[in-house]
Amino acid sequence: xxxxxxxxxxGPALAGGILxxxxxxxxALAYGRVLGISGIIGGLLRPERAxxxxxxxxxxxxxxxxxxxxxxxxxxxxVIQADTPTLIIAGLLVGLGTRYGAGCxxxxxxxxxxxxxxxSLVATLTIMxxxxxxxxxxxxxxx
Amino acid sequence: MQQHPAQYGVLFLGGVVxxxxxxxxxxxxxxxxxxxLDLAGPWDPSLAFVxxxxxVVGLVPFAIVRRRTSTLFGTPLHLPNRRDIDxxxxxxxxxxxxxxxxxxxxxxxxxxxxxxxxxxxAIFTAAMxxxxxxxxxxxRLKRRRSN
Numbered sequence: 001x002x003x004x005x006x007x008x009x010x011g012p013a014l015a016g017g018i019l020x021x022x023x024x025x026x027x028a029l030a031y032g033r034v035l036g037i038s039g040i041i042g043g044l045l046r047p048e049r050a051x052x053x054x055x056x057x058x059x060x061x062x063x064x065x066x067x068x069x070x071x072x073x074x075x076x077x078x079v080i081q082a083d084t085p086t087l088i089i090a091g092l093l094v095g096l097g098t099r100y101g102a103g104c105x106x107x108x109x110x111x112x113x114x115x116x117x118x119x120s121l122v123a124t125l126t127i128m129x130x131x132x133x134x135x136x137x138x139x140x141x142x143x
Numbered sequence: 144m145q146q147h148p149a150q151y152g153v154l155f156l157g158g159v160v161x162x163x164x165x166x167x168x169x170x171x172x173x174x175x176x177x178x179x180l181d182l183a184g185p186w187d188p189s190l191a192f193v194x195x196x197x198x199v200v201g202l203v204p205f206a207i208v209r210r211r212t213s214t215l216f217g218t219p220l221h222l223p224n225r226r227d228i229d230x231x232x233x234x235x236x237x238x239x240x241x242x243x244x245x246x247x248x249x250x251x252x253x254x255x256x257x258x259x260x261x262x263x264x265a266i267f268t269a270a271m272x273x274x275x276x277x278x279x280x281x282x283r284l285k286r287r288r289s290n
Contacts, residue, residue: 004185007178009169013189016168017196023161024197025204030153032213032220035161037251041272045279057151061158062251063258068159069166078172078256080263082246091253091267093242095274098250101235102223105249106161108236109194114201115209115222122228123236130240135180138244 024111027058034115036107037062038098101127147216162255168193171256173247180244 024035031054040055069075082090098104101123103112108127112120169175169189178187213219243249248256248267256264 001182002185004178004187007175007185007187007189009189010192013168013192014196016164016166016170017193018200019160019164019167020193021197021200023157023164025201026153026160027157028208028222029204029215031150031216032208032218032222034222035157037249037254038275041250041254042275042278045272045276054146054151054154057154058158059254061155061160062162062254063158065159065162066166066255066259069163075259076166076169076172077259078261079174080247080261081174081177082263084263084266087246087263087267088270090242090246090248091270091272092274092277093238093245094248094250094253094267095271095276096278097235097237097239097242097274099235099275099278100231101237101239102232104239104251105194105243106251110197110201111205113194113198114205116202116205117223118226119223119228119232123232126233126236127240127243130237131180131244132182134241134244135177136183139181140183 020106020110021114024106024114028111034103034107034111036103036111038094038104039102039107042099146218150214150216150218161251162258164197165252165255166259170249171252171259176247176249176252177244180247 027033027035033054035058040058043051044055066075080087094104101108103120103123105127108120108123113124165171170193175187176190178184179190208220208222211220239249246267248264250271253264253268253271257268
């Protein structure tokens, strides 16, 4: 294994991670909810009126975050290598998988691990393993 | 159930802070995500610091919530309490992880990237919402069959 030192950014990664943890902690303490993006979106696809307002309030903040970020720093513009069919297949897998698995990188990976939930530990390890294997097969498997 | 208006302030700010955290950390850059998932290539371990930092910060607050019976505003808690590991959890997580490895997007960063007007993120997010809707339809069919 070789480390890509040129692109290694532990500082911003740690600072960003701390912000994620603070937001998740605030939601749990003040609202009693897990900050899980797939769960928050998925809950909107069910006709339960009492479940709509809090989800939309959180998502509004999330969607406005780039506009606020750009006011103080330069927004990093991502480079995306995946073509359209890949994006569609990936999106479908992520949508189905996060709902069947009851969480994604935020709900299981951040909140679940911080709650020391055994389900979230299994889910997080499974997600990471599947991600590692998929990228390995795509980049090194079919050469 | 009465909600305190300040709770909506926390929800909104929570969304803002979470989004800024995702951008700052590098999670909204699929190239960086895939460089983290590529153990056999030149490996960029940065994203381990994202999850590590977030989890360490969350440990004490979540331990406090666990001892409480209500939120700081006195409203009920809605935290998960399941502890069983079932097939749905594992198969769902495998499916999600495969999709994550394909494009480098997970749900939060995808939504934030849509707000950054990244066209590929919009395609991904539309498909993700379709996948979530498909889940709801399949669940409803399953419930109807068992009734």
